Amino acid sequence: MSWQNAKPTATASGKEATGATVTVAAVVQECPNNWLHDGSLCVWVSTEEAVWWSAWEACKTLDSHLAFIESERDSLIIAGILLARGVNSSWIGLNDLEVESSFHWIDREPVSYSNFASGQPSGRGDHADEDCVAISSDLGYKWDDLYCFLELRFVCRKDVN
Numbered sequence: 001m002s003w004q005n006a007k008p009t010a011t012a013s014g015k016e017a018t019g020a021t022v023t024v025a026a027v028v029q030e031c032p033n034n035w036l037h038d039g040s041l042c043v044w045v046s047t048e049e050a051v052w053w054s055a056w057e058a059c060k061t062l063d064s065h066l067a068f069i070e071s072e073r074d075s076l077i078i079a080g081i082l083l084a085r086g087v088n089s090s091w092i093g094l095n096d097l098e099v100e101s102s103f104h105w106i107d108r109e110p111v112s113y114s115n116f117a118s119g120q121p122s123g124r125g126d127h128a129d130e131d132c133v134a135i136s137s138d139l140g141y142k143w144d145d146l147y148c149f150l151e152l153r154f155v156c157r158k159d160v161n
């Protein structure tokens, strides 16, 4: 998978620390440095934890979106990256902040692809304020609605040609 070669070991000189030539430069040039890459998908996983709102802002600052997932392929790529990084729970851009139980990706069309875990979303009744969605390794990298104020790592996404 090409994103494995997009680790931030590349330098401006095109050499890794070992002196090995970075052979993927032509492939990954559309993704920013330090972003992982698979096909047209560029993904960045935070090392810090943040509340959902801050994660959203952080991705915007990086000229990207808090990750949206619109296909099984997207889901598998992002799950693979989280697995490789050992990330247990990560915010994605899905939320039902505007209309309870109506989940939307930020700034995007309503959900057409869904990958909620069994029993999720659980944000009803006493838990109705669970308005933000994370991917959880404990749930097989499926989705869980959680309280937005929880501090989790997060995934930013941008797409390239």
Ligand SMILES: [Ca+2]
Pocket (backbone or CB within 6 Å): 120, 121, 122, 123, 130, 144, 145, 146
């Ligand atoms: Ca839930």
